[in-house]
Amino acid sequence: MSRKLLLEHINVPGIAGLDVYRQKGGYRAVEKALKTLTPDEVVEEVKKSGLRGRGGAGFPTGMKWSFLAKPEGVPRYLVCNADESEPGTFKDRYLMTHIPHALIEGMIVSSYALGAKASYIYVRGEMMPQIRILEKAIAEARNAGFLGKNILGTGYELELYVQPGGGAYICGEETALLESLEGKRGNPRIKPPFPAIAGLYGCPTVVNNVESIAATVPIINDGGEEYAKIGIGRSTGTKLISASGNLARPGVYEIELGLPVEEFIYSDEYCGGIANGKRLKATVAGGSSVPILPANLTLKLANGEPRLMSYESLSEGGFATGTMLGSGGFIAFDEDQCIVRNTWNFSRFYHHESCGQCSPCREGTGWLEKVLHRLEYGHGKMSDIDLLVDVARKIEGNTICPLGDAAAWPVGSAIRHFRDEFEWHVKEPVKSQTQNYGLADYAKPIEKTAEVKAAE
Amino acid sequence: MSDNKVKVTIDGITVEVENGTTILNAARQIGGDIVPPAMCYYSKLKGSGGKCRTCIVKVSKGSEKDPRPMPKLVASCRTTVMDGMEVQNITSPEVLEARAGVVEILLINHPLDCPICDQAGECDLQDLGYEHGLQKTRYEFERRTFERIDIGDKIQLHMNRCILCYRCVYTADQITDSRVHGVLNRGDHSEISTYIEQAIDNDFSGNVIDVCPVGALTDRTFRFKNRVWFTKPVDAHRNCPTCSGKVTLWYKGPDVLRVTARKDQFGEVEEFICNTCRFEKKSTSDWAIEEPTRISDTSVIAANHYETLRPLPVIRPNEELREANKKELEKTVKY
Numbered sequence: 001m002s003r004k005l006l007l008e009h010i011n012v013p014g015i016a017g018l019d020v021y022r023q024k025g026g027y028r029a030v031e032k033a034l035k036t037l038t039p040d041e042v043v044e045e046v047k048k049s050g051l052r053g054r055g056g057a058g059f060p061t062g063m064k065w066s067f068l069a070k071p072e073g074v075p076r077y078l079v080c081n082a083d084e085s086e087p088g089t090f091k092d093r094y095l096m097t098h099i100p101h102a103l104i105e106g107m108i109v110s111s112y113a114l115g116a117k118a119s120y121i122y123v124r125g126e127m128m129p130q131i132r133i134l135e136k137a138i139a140e141a142r143n144a145g146f147l148g149k150n151i152l153g154t155g156y157e158l159e160l161y162v163q164p165g166g167g168a169y170i171c172g173e174e175t176a177l178l179e180s181l182e183g184k185r186g187n188p189r190i191k192p193p194f195p196a197i198a199g200l201y202g203c204p205t206v207v208n209n210v211e212s213i214a215a216t217v218p219i220i221n222d223g224g225e226e227y228a229k230i231g232i233g234r235s236t237g238t239k240l241i242s243a244s245g246n247l248a249r250p251g252v253y254e255i256e257l258g259l260p261v262e263e264f265i266y267s268d269e270y271c272g273g274i275a276n277g278k279r280l281k282a283t284v285a286g287g288s289s290v291p292i293l294p295a296n297l298t299l300k301l302a303n304g305e306p307r308l309m310s311y312e313s314l315s316e317g318g319f320a321t322g323t324m325l326g327s328g329g330f331i332a333f334d335e336d337q338c339i340v341r342n343t344w345n346f347s348r349f350y351h352h353e354s355c356g357q358c359s360p361c362r363e364g365t366g367w368l369e370k371v372l373h374r375l376e377y378g379h380g381k382m383s384d385i386d387l388l389v390d391v392a393r394k395i396e397g398n399t400i401c402p403l404g405d406a407a408a409w410p411v412g413s414a415i416r417h418f419r420d421e422f423e424w425h426v427k428e429p430v431k432s433q434t435q436n437y438g439l440a441d442y443a444k445p446i447e448k449t450a451e452v453k454a455a456e
Numbered sequence: 457m458s459d460n461k462v463k464v465t466i467d468g469i470t471v472e473v474e475n476g477t478t479i480l481n482a483a484r485q486i487g488g489d490i491v492p493p494a495m496c497y498y499s500k501l502k503g504s505g506g507k508c509r510t511c512i513v514k515v516s517k518g519s520e521k522d523p524r525p526m527p528k529l530v531a532s533c534r535t536t537v538m539d540g541m542e543v544q545n546i547t548s549p550e551v552l553e554a555r556a557g558v559v560e561i562l563l564i565n566h567p568l569d570c571p572i573c574d575q576a577g578e579c580d581l582q583d584l585g586y587e588h589g590l591q592k593t594r595y596e597f598e599r600r601t602f603e604r605i606d607i608g609d610k611i612q613l614h615m616n617r618c619i620l621c622y623r624c625v626y627t628a629d630q631i632t633d634s635r636v637h638g639v640l641n642r643g644d645h646s647e648i649s650t651y652i653e654q655a656i657d658n659d660f661s662g663n664v665i666d667v668c669p670v671g672a673l674t675d676r677t678f679r680f681k682n683r684v685w686f687t688k689p690v691d692a693h694r695n696c697p698t699c700s701g702k703v704t705l706w707y708k709g710p711d712v713l714r715v716t717a718r719k720d721q722f723g724e725v726e727e728f729i730c731n732t733c734r735f736e737k738k739s740t741s742d743w744a745i746e747e748p749t750r751i752s753d754t755s756v757i758a759a760n761h762y763e764t765l766r767p768l769p770v771i772r773p774n775e776e777l778r779e780a781n782k783k784e785l786e787k788t789v790k791y
Contacts, residue, residue, distance in 0.1 A: 168642070170642075185638075185639065190505075190506035190531070190534045351643065351644070352643065353642075353643070354642070354643035354644065355642055355643065355646075356620060356639075356641070356642055356643045356644060356645075356646035357507050357620075357622075358506070358507045358508070358509055359507070359508050359509055359510075359558060359561055359562050359619065359620070360509055360557070360558060360561050362620065362643055362644050362646065363561045363562065363564050363565055363644055364561050365643070365644070366565075366643070366644045367561070367564060367595060367597075370597045387594060391561075393557075394554065394557030394558070394560070394561065395561075397528045397529065398509050398512060398528075398529060398554055398557070398558065399509070400506060400507070400531075
């Protein structure tokens with residue numbers, strides 16, 4: 001068993017309540033941080049831990065915190081991004097449902113580190129049960145003296161607010177989230193200025209993912225250096241992975257970063273292999289917006305080395321042969337799944353969720369979806385495949401926020417790796433309506449390339 | 457060089473501008489072909505820009521201090537210059553390709569009804585399409601359509617043509633008192649609208665027509681009256697209690713067919729005018745005539761009265777540029 005930090009006590013009955021949570025060592029981090037550490041020391045611990053943002057981009061959290069502007073007389077805010085709506089990602093919802101106090105505790109520690117006196121948890125509107133759970137947990141924490149004025153007699157004051165969103169994917173983008181939190185239409189802002197300079201109500205703001213904030217609790221408890229010992233290279237600590245798709249045991253797993261992908265899929269400790277004894281065809285390793293990979297490239301790097309679950313290893317090989325860890329939404333497809341249909345499905349999502357502010361994404365996502373729909377339903381043309389690549393390339397990088405990239409990458413990568421299957425849909429329009437392309441050679445093992453010996 | 461001035465090089469032409477100027481405005485100080493097109497940015501409207509993505513440029517050198525290029529193409533209207541920045545606009549094939557892509561994407565849901573559109577001839581999208589668009593569209597699906605809406609008795613909203621630049625939203629927000637005009641829905645079903653199709657009812661509402669880069673918001677008093685290239689623009693003024701009273705009158709023969717605000721060389725309104733001037737004062741006797749409006753010689757409206765060509769100030773002292781622009785310079789002698 002590998003180490004669990006966030007989900008250690010997940011199976012303890014009543015852990016959602018404050019009493020059980022405290023019995024299991026909860027709120028130690030608050031006491032330690034508020035009573036023995038200065039805010040700067042907390043930031044320093046997080047920096048030492050090497051914690052990287054768990055929301056998708058993987059930006060070092062400690063560094064993000066140290067960028068926060070601290071002008072005199074201007075309030076600072078911490079905003080927790082719980083607008084988890086990436087298809088394939090459901091780790092934050094799981095965490096908030098089962099151990100809400102881990103998030104509350106993390107919020108108190110992080111707010112203290114940043115000097116925030118009011119902090120917000122922006123929860124996706126569809127997650128009404130989680131909103132209630134969080135509100136109950138906040139009330140419990142306030143009654144126990146962890147929130148409000150003069151927390152634990154240290155003079156530090158903090159109010160926590162839960163704000164339900166309207167259920168828009170775009171509000172998971174940090175500046176759109178801030179707009180929405182201010183009560184405006186959730187359109188991403190044009191950066192710069194970054195939220196660290198002018199965020200919520202024009203004040204310096206840090207926006208962090210639920211998991212990143214919860215991870216500060218074990219960092220403060222054990223110290224940043226201890227935390228950094230877990231994991232591999234610059235991917236330190238543990239990560240929640242939302243495993244879904246054709247797996248024998250889908251669910252949320254906490255892994256130590258650096259776990260081989262093969263072990264994650266096939267070992268009994270984690271997903272237990274592919275369901276119904278089928279074979280793996282492809283995976284989306286980090287939520288719907290990261291590039292899709294065929295089975296062979298999922299398990300092995302292009303040079304035949306095993307691929308690991310870490311920020312670096314998953315992105316090894318760039319977009320040609322790699323993908324990204326993203327938010328950890330791991331979706332597995334077995335041999336009977338249709339990649340064209342899946343790409344269309346993702347595209348439909350981005351078309352629906354585009355905010356409509358900047359032109360390439362507003363018009364381009366709809367175009368991609370329509371062309372993919374045509375291909376999937378057997379009305380496609382050979383030229384459509386290149387058209388898709390071209391449109392995706394015109395969206396990518398030319399938009400205000402990363403939603404444009406997120407819409408373009410799955411399409412570009414699906415065609416890059418599964419072009420045969422797209423062509424088959426054009427060549428066999430009737431057959432493709434009743435059958436699937438199958439596994440083909442997408443799982444063909446990659447031979448380890450002989451190590452090149454340095455010239456003597 | 458003083459402290460608040462920075463040097464920026466755009467397509468090989470260096471210009472010294474105020475610190476905090478955007479790339480687009482720096483390019484406008486140079487002028488000529490290197491000015492990126494702007495469909496959504498409007499210098500008079502706070503917060504505008506960044507949305508249409510036609511003004512994207514490549515920053516090949518970030519600044520003197522940090523010479524790394526910017527990883528992506530940036531919206532020039534919202535990126536401020538740094539000292540020593542080097543920008544490529546029309547000299548970068550990458551930029552031209554991306555811009556052509558944006559234009560294609562802007563046109564996929566556009567009805568292309570220029571033959572019956574009042575804006576034709578002074579339409580930014582038409583100009584852009586002419587410069588960058590393809591002859592043929594690759595979009596083979598049904599285009600998005602909306603019903604036409606009359607916003608009051610003077611303005612018509614033709615949402616099919618809209619490119620969602622948000623200029624009218626900012627105008628309604630910033631030059632009028634209450635917010636009555638905004639964007640509904642999301643993604644490609646977004647639409648500009650007023651609250652429950654209410655009329656926009658205040659003295660300056662007509663300005664949304666002038667800021668609209670396409671034919672989405674048109675003047676109902678001018679609707680189908682004439683093609684703009686058959687009308688002659690003349691600058692005029694009157695003593696107006698509400699606005700500056702400085703306008704352009706559009707004549708066909710002796711009749712004033714419409715009144716608009718005066719626009720500068722980048723198509724931006726110089727001073728916003730009130731609805732009384734715009735919609736009601738439509739006879740020559742209401743106005744003191746000044747002179748024919750200066751119109752760029754590239755415009756179809758200027759068919760009969762070309763403005764004298766004036767070479768860019770940067771060309772005169774520079775031997776190489778003078779050589780490269782020989783033909784243009786010869787023209788300036790001719791007229």
